[in-house]
Amino acid sequence: MPRRSDGTDFSLGPTTGELAAVAIEARLEWRSEQASHADCLLVPASALHADGRWIAAGEEVLQGGSPVQLDATPWCRPAGRPRIELDRGALRLPADLRPGRHYPAHLFGRAVGGPRDMQPVRLVDTGPGGRLLLDPNHPLAGRNPHLLLAPTPEAAASGSRLATLFDGPGMQAPPAVDGAWHFAPGALARRDEASDIAFYARPRLVQHLDARCRAAIGELYDRLLQPGTRVLDLMASHDSHLPPHADVELCGLGLNDEEMAANPRLAERVEQDLNACPLLPWPDAHFDALICTASIEYLVRPSEVLAELRRVLKPGGLLVITFSDRWFPTKAIAVWGRLHEFERLGLVLQLLQAAGFAGLHTETRRGLPRPADDTYYTQRTFADPLFAAWGYAPS
Template sequence: MSKNEKNFIEAILKLDWQSPYAAHQEEYFAKINFWREGDLFPKDIAKALAEAKEGDYFSFEFKAGELFPFREDFVLEIDPKVQYRPPERFSHVKLKLGRFYPLFCFKFLPGILSSSIFPARVVGINGEKGRVKLDANHPLSYYPLKFSLKIEKIYPKERETGGRCRDWIEEAFKVGPGMEARYDHLPTDFDIDDPESFLREDESADMLFYSEPRFIGHIDRLCHKHLIEFYSRLLPKEGKILDLMSSWESHLPDFPFEVIGLGINEEELKANPRLNAYVVKDINADPTLPFDDESFDALVCDLSIEYVTKPLALLKEIKRILKPGGLVAFSFSNRYFPPKVIKLWVDLHEFERMGYVLELLIRSGFTELNTYSLRGFPRPQDDKWIGCTLQSDPLYVVWGKKP
């Protein structure tokens, strides 16, 4: 019997991979019932888990197609007039190059269940012939992967009862990771140049909509803690930082920053103890930023990029006010205000949203691009949404630097 046969193992599962334009890291919290689930891991990983102790770190390399196999027969050519049949709620979504669509939106795909929730990517559009090429392979099947796990906690089970048996590799990485990268160097068609992509349910003036202060958290307390911890690793230890689209709460570590906030509600900004100064401005009405050229060491825009209606104009300004080598980071989760979120955001998978932000950074000339995801943690017991979801809010961060 292995050392951990009767134990629970709490671990962070991590995938590191590199696409042509960015480095990517995916992390997922797993509570592993080793007796029930250990054999579902690849052999070398299961062997490491069997004898692991708290604090251990293991790393494994996988060739492209090894962890997530590639199948030639999963690359399909379809007639969208006949085979693209999305449910009514998705009927407005058009097929675009590089975008992902649930397989249940397509009919008559050989070897694929019509009820499958897994995504397929549009990798070719032949307008003359009216044909579309789909790739139903896992998007990570094209990349070498570094899989690692950090053992956080090991403790005995009180008893073995019935319940769910989880394939943790599949749960953590089967749907989502990989969707943030371009396909074969081609820009993903997010319709960034189409004004309709940035329409909102409520087109009233933002100054009016946000005139009443909202002292509410936009992510749960654990996700907030994780974002602060992440920024403590990412941001410079000192300097001048712009908290763009700020509110009553920043998500910055306790470093000796000079923090300037720019937001839309003055009462919220006044209540933010992290700000050294603030500016009230509606950047959707005018994306010009009222700061000198090359005046900031870093800029963060937290939980807000999904509301920006002129993102390329805003990024031009961000690039202007950052010092050379200055960092810009966008963070978000899976929550938003429906009246003011842009139409495009709602149509995208959470991981595609990272791809959208990456595309903005690429088009704006930023370099050293990265994405990060953190998911799977249990929701705080005192959170008011614990009855709706048992998982903490996911965290996504996309960042780059001014050349």
């Protein structure tokens, strides 16, 4: 067992046998040029044994019951390394490399990483003659992230490692390149370009995310939506993922009226294919808030739709977009499957920014155990992760 400098043991409160039942919420808070960010991971308290600094903080959390803040910089390495310039001709690389994207370090040879090095490296720019400019630093390097450890009554998945918290965050910060960095030719194409009306004609009265992810979405909406407001559920179905006590007037716009009719929360239903017509049938400044759950990846005209969402929002109105790592692959836009899951959050963030939304924020939540009654319980240890981005219409 690890020891303090005075030779006594760190106990982390519970005995070893009890430790797996104790969960810690680890939370990274940081800012980019575009937004504020919070990335959360639930871990068993035993996961803190991987680092002496985590052990000391964890003991303080479990004994005092209050959050403890640490400087996360030591775990965001490498940092401070100069950019690397390479000749593409000397490497075997995919043809569709895009400036702004992250790629595993091993892809760029020994000048950047070893043969199995999966550390993300951002391609900053490409130039004439096959020149590549790379940023080899951790995605959070230079952003002064803070790490908060707090006790939580929720369970954490066994095997969750605290080091996972630093794998992904930072990649959602859009790069300082052309705003269309995600949208190379063909990025908005789909494997199935047939009618969306036909694809969604048969009602699917099933859940597409597991119960813990849905609960996390409901908690987020409950935190952000104000009572007594008019809310649009964009691309709605039979469940709007709101908690039962949510006091809002809810309107739904979706592709299947039978699905929406099965949603008891909807006071108004509109059936419309946004990919065929992104114009919304409401006057300016009609809604107080908009929610879009696990659907943004299906829009082939996302910029036009977000412009309409801003139009129908009241000044200061809220737009919240949530998604996970499950979708219909034949109907999602091509770029969605090519991006790292945190880069998908960056894509959504950049769409919000381009549409003129302000007060931007992202939040992620990982590390919950998959429910025992879930279809994929034997295949996936962790619950579906939550990724969220939101912003406000200008006042």
